[in-house]
Structures are given as structure tokens and as C-alpha cells.
Amino acid sequence: MHKVEYLGEPTPEEIRELFERALSRGAVLVVFARCKVHYEGRAKSELGSGDRVIVLKPDGSFLVHQSKKREPVNWQPPGSVVRFEMRELPALVSVRRKPRETLVVEMEEVYHMVLFQAEDYEELALTGSEAEMAEVIFKKPELIEPGFRPLHREKPIKHGIVDILGVDKNGNIVVLELKRRRAELHAVRQLKSYVEALREEHPNVRGILVAPSLTSGARKLLEKEGLEFRKLEPPKRERGTGGRQRTLL
Amino acid sequence: MHKVEYLGEPTPEEIRELFERALSRGAVLVVFARCKVHYEGRAKSELGSGDRVIVLKPDGSFLVHQSKKREPVNWQPPGSVVRFEMRELPALVSVRRKPRETLVVEMEEVYHMVLFQAEDYEELALTGSEAEMAEVIFKKPELIEPGFRPLHREKPIKHGIVDILGVDKNGNIVVLELKRRRAELHAVRQLKSYVEALREEHPNVRGILVAPSLTSGARKLLEKEGLEFRKLEPPKRERGTGGRQRTLL
DNA sequence: TCATGCATCTCGGGA
DNA sequence: TCCCGAGGTGCATGA
Known part of the structure; x- marks a missing residue:
């Protein structure tokens, strides 16, 4: 055999x-x-x-x-x-x-x-994902800005699911849209859509796109809509712990 | 050999x-x-x-x-x-x-x-794409509605590229967003974004999502935004003419 | 090259 | 099951 x-x-x-x-x-x-x-x-x-x-x-x-x-x-x-x-x-x-x-x-x-007859019990351990960007932000919210407090991850709202929902030091609601790579128009449309949905319920909502960089078109739409950008690279762990991490919940 | x-x-x-x-x-x-x-x-x-x-x-x-x-x-x-x-x-x-x-x-x-040592001179001939939906609409614009006239295909606008741009019988500008399969929130965000961009330049702009069906969330956002839906299946030709068709330009 | 959006997308997670 | 969004997306197209 x-x-x-x-x-x-x-x-x-x-x-x-x-x-x-x-x-x-x-x-x-x-x-x-x-x-x-x-x-x-x-x-x-x-x-x-x-x-x-x-x-x-x-x-x-x-x-x-x-x-x-x-x-x-x-x-x-x-x-x-x-x-x-x-x-x-x-x-x-x-x-x-x-x-x-x-x-x-x-x-x-x-x-x-x-x-x-392949025998394989191993799973891919991948690092550098959007999920890991989110973890980093929850651990060090000041990477976004001083006084930022993340409250929800993958939060369903009216028309979609927000990556991270939090508040800033002035009590404004803050929506983060994360991208592990250069953010495109698509990402800005998402963020804009989430911000608009939340503004129907709350007076002060800010939207921040968090990514390593932006395409030209994304930047233009972002600025026109009064949305913000924070540069952040996805972290690459020394030893990835597997695609899906159920870390420290 | x-x-x-x-x-x-x-x-x-x-x-x-x-x-x-x-x-x-x-x-x-x-x-x-x-x-x-x-x-x-x-x-x-x-x-x-x-x-x-x-x-x-x-x-x-x-x-x-x-x-x-x-x-x-x-x-x-x-x-x-x-x-x-x-x-x-x-x-x-x-x-x-x-x-x-x-x-x-x-x-x-x-x-x-x-x-x-593989020898292969054949290319895939595929039918049922979004591109073919567009061809059908240009040939039979009444599939959208009586009096609809498509003018541009893949038209770059301010913040994106519109699938089909045309006018209706009343002179309104009409934006079509096509999806070959059930349309999701994503598609409605695209359409909304295009309509908003065009409304900055023209007073009367309609947006129509053209797809075989809609997800529940897509329908809700579509209705809230005053956008429209036309049911249309992607056509399946008897003999596909190859992935990219440069037909009758 | 970059930007943009489709795809028989695939895949995972959540309701 | 459907819905939603990420992806080392891949890929073609147009500027």
C-alpha cells in the first residue's frame, strides 16, 4: 500500500x-x-x-x-x-x-x-491579515490617535458591518475601515456608507480609513467626503498562529 | 521525446x-x-x-x-x-x-x-458574463424600460467607472450597475456612489441596479436611497465566443 | 506602471 | 441556509 x-x-x-x-x-x-x-x-x-x-x-x-x-x-x-x-x-x-x-x-x-494517498495534518499559519491589524488597534488604540477607544469589532449596523466602532476623546463616534493593503475607492465607499448609516442615529460621527496607503482616487473621494486616513501596516508576527486565531477572548 | x-x-x-x-x-x-x-x-x-x-x-x-x-x-x-x-x-x-x-x-x-510537455492552443469560450449583459442591453434597451437609450459603456466619472450611462424618455440621466449574479450591498454602494457623483453635475439622475436578484440588505439600501431595480439574467449563448469579445466595434 | 472593477470568484463567520 | 466582506485575492482593461 x-x-x-x-x-x-x-x-x-x-x-x-x-x-x-x-x-x-x-x-x-x-x-x-x-x-x-x-x-x-x-x-x-x-x-x-x-x-x-x-x-x-x-x-x-x-x-x-x-x-x-x-x-x-x-x-x-x-x-x-x-x-x-x-x-x-x-x-x-x-x-x-x-x-x-x-x-x-x-x-x-x-x-x-x-x-x-496524501497525509496532511497541518494548517497554514498566516500573518499580516486585516484581523491582526484589528488586534493591534485594540491593544494600542493610540496608533489611531490619542484618546481613541475601540468598542466593537465587526459590528453589524444598518447597511453593513463596521470593522471597528469606537469613540474619540471628544465623545464622537468613530468608524474605522481597515485594509491590509493599499486602500482603493471600494474601501472609501464602504466607510462612507457606514458613516452615513450611523449619522442617522448620532450627530457626531467620524470615519477613518486605516491602511498602509491610498490610491489617488480613494484619496480624492475620502477628502471630498470629509473622511480621514491613518497610515498603518498590517503586522507580521514572527510565528503566525494560524489563519483563524481565537486569541485571548 | x-x-x-x-x-x-x-x-x-x-x-x-x-x-x-x-x-x-x-x-x-x-x-x-x-x-x-x-x-x-x-x-x-x-x-x-x-x-x-x-x-x-x-x-x-x-x-x-x-x-x-x-x-x-x-x-x-x-x-x-x-x-x-x-x-x-x-x-x-x-x-x-x-x-x-x-x-x-x-x-x-x-x-x-x-x-x-503540454501542448494547448485553445482558449476558454465563456458565456454568461456581465459584459454580455451589457451587450444585450445595448441591443435591446427596452429590457430596461421603454424609451431608455444607452450612451456609454464603462464610462469613467468622478469617482469610479459606470457600467452603462444613458438617458430615459424624459431626459433624465440613467446610471446602470450590472451584476451577473444576485446583487449584494456592495453593488448598491457602487450605484449610489456613481449616482451621487453625477448629481453634482446634473439635476436629474436615476440609478438602476440590473441583476438576476437582490439580497435582502441590498434591497433595503436600494429602496432607502431611491434607487431602482430591474431583473435581468445574464444571457448564455449557444456558442461562447471567448472570454474577451471584441465584437462589432 | 497604477487604478478600477469583474469573477463560475473562494472562503469563513454570523444570524 | 443566506448574507456580508476579506483575500498574499487573480485577472483584464484603460489611462
Whole structure:
């Protein structure tokens, strides 16, 4: 029982066998093939014949990669159900329910395929996120300004969710919109929307965009709307504690 | 000269050789290995030891896949430069400039690796995009309402870019914001922002959100702001003409 | 190059 | 389940 089993130039029956084995054993299957791809669901696409790398994961994820770009040319997300079908050509058919989506890969020639019984108990530990910017601000509110007091994190308001809600030394309500990277127009629209929602209930509301930098357009809209900017870089911990940290609650 | 070359349980020197061959021949290289991954750049991450599928594309794209999820756990985008390094363990090092980002995969055990000389001249033909919704509206403006005349597509205004700008039968300026799927708060904020920008120059501006449906929150903000909604599904052509269409300009 | 916005976005969290 | 917003978003487009 090795971690890897492979076949070169498999027959259709061999393809089916290795596919079924991967499925039943919860292994990853990678197929190197010339194929056509048909997709229909949220959108619809066709991809003519060419050589691609096909990855089937045990969680139902299905990727078709061309030899360029980071993104798969076609895919199916986790939870999809895949089967092997012998049509005119051997085919992999993946179906997702809700929304209904179907991916069909017709394999004209399979050059190689690999079953990989992957064992992996590790999770990514990532640092430098917006969540960590928020933590820093709660620990050192003076990074925003003297007298600032953060009160709520991810606070739902009338039309959206505010990153950080607090008060300044003069009792004004302060809305912070955080961005881990250069803030764009999009971020200013968010902040403006939150400030306007809060101003319906309170007389004095300030909005502050907190980010490492601003695009030119973002700065223009920010100034026009009387909103503010504080420069802040996302922190990079020495040792990330995992994407989702449930630190010190 | 076959399309596929593979090695099972390769030695470090064999790993290097197949890697170099893939690089020089512009082939895709897929490695099945137990590895650790270190990333630093826009953010920073660590991934402990586990079995993963590593994909190197000739355009510099670099993917590290765990056995779950559609997304690679770590990656490098096209244009990155990869090299093999013999450290304590054989390692793949990929560097991107602008922004500077480094990905290091330390391979503790390589179970299998495949060089794939992929030939592919096909591009995805996709239909059901927002761009196609716009085409439909320009061809049949009455889908919005009787007397509507679309004038501009992707029109830059003060603080953003309007999907479609036109006039109604009463001479009002009309801004359309298109969404190919259920429209969320985000879309309403965009539309509101565009309408407000145009109202600074013109007295009568209407804003219409065009989408298959609306989230509850989007509907509430839309109504509060006096904006409008027209239900429209993105069209699905019988034969998609390729992602980017430069049709009939 | 930068800025802007779409995407079959994906993914996670909360109600 | 839906809704909302982050993301090392990726990616194309236009200035």
C-alpha cells in the first residue's frame, strides 16, 4: 500500500479502476491528458482539445489546469460529486448541487495518471491579515490617535458591518475601515456608507480609513467626503498562529 | 521525446535534473511530496510538514495544493522565477519581484514527479458574463424600460467607472450597475456612489441596479436611497465566443 | 506602471 | 441556509 500509484498510457478500463480506487481511498488523483472541457452552471463554457493537468481531490474539488496562469481554466468547488463515465471517450463528470453546475472532461488521450494517498495534518499559519491589524488597534488604540477607544469589532449596523466602532476623546463616534493593503475607492465607499448609516442615529460621527496607503482616487473621494486616513501596516508576527486565531477572548 | 517523463522516489540529483529539464523545455512539472512551505511577501505564512501536490508551470505560476479546497494553500503568480536549491533538503524557491515575494518548498520526501510537455492552443469560450449583459442591453434597451437609450459603456466619472450611462424618455440621466449574479450591498454602494457623483453635475439622475436578484440588505439600501431595480439574467449563448469579445466595434 | 472593477470568484463567520 | 466582506485575492482593461 504505497502513497503513490501511477499508470502510463492507461486503457479506459485502467483509468476507471484507478479513478475508483482514488475515490474509495480518499486519495488525490492527478491526470495528464489531452481533453475537451464543458461547463454549465452559474455561467457556461467550452474548451477545445488540448493538454491539461486535471486534479481531483477527495473533498470533491476538481481542477483543470492549462500550462499558464495561477487559476484553473475550469473547476468545481469542494462538495461536488465526481464519477467516471464511458462515453464515446472516457470522461470525468462532476456535479454540484446548489447551485446546479456540471463539469465534463472528455479525455481523448491520457498520457499519465497518479493516485496520491496524501497525509496532511497541518494548517497554514498566516500573518499580516486585516484581523491582526484589528488586534493591534485594540491593544494600542493610540496608533489611531490619542484618546481613541475601540468598542466593537465587526459590528453589524444598518447597511453593513463596521470593522471597528469606537469613540474619540471628544465623545464622537468613530468608524474605522481597515485594509491590509493599499486602500482603493471600494474601501472609501464602504466607510462612507457606514458613516452615513450611523449619522442617522448620532450627530457626531467620524470615519477613518486605516491602511498602509491610498490610491489617488480613494484619496480624492475620502477628502471630498470629509473622511480621514491613518497610515498603518498590517503586522507580521514572527510565528503566525494560524489563519483563524481565537486569541485571548 | 515523449510528452510525459516521470520518476518514482527520485534522488535529489534526479529531482534537480527533471526540474531543470522541465524549466528548459517549457514543460509543466508536478511533484508529489511531503514538504514544508515558507512564504513571505504581501503577507507571511508557514506550513508544517505534510503531503502535497506541487505544480510548476512554464509561465512561472507555482501552486502548492493540499488535499482539500479549490484554492492552493500557497502559490506564486505568473512571472515568478523558480530555481532548485540543495539546502539541508532539496528545495524549490520561487521569487516574484514587484511586489517582492518569496516561496520556499522544502521537500522532505518526493514520492513521484511528472514532467508534462503540454501542448494547448485553445482558449476558454465563456458565456454568461456581465459584459454580455451589457451587450444585450445595448441591443435591446427596452429590457430596461421603454424609451431608455444607452450612451456609454464603462464610462469613467468622478469617482469610479459606470457600467452603462444613458438617458430615459424624459431626459433624465440613467446610471446602470450590472451584476451577473444576485446583487449584494456592495453593488448598491457602487450605484449610489456613481449616482451621487453625477448629481453634482446634473439635476436629474436615476440609478438602476440590473441583476438576476437582490439580497435582502441590498434591497433595503436600494429602496432607502431611491434607487431602482430591474431583473435581468445574464444571457448564455449557444456558442461562447471567448472570454474577451471584441465584437462589432 | 497604477487604478478600477469583474469573477463560475473562494472562503469563513454570523444570524 | 443566506448574507456580508476579506483575500498574499487573480485577472483584464484603460489611462
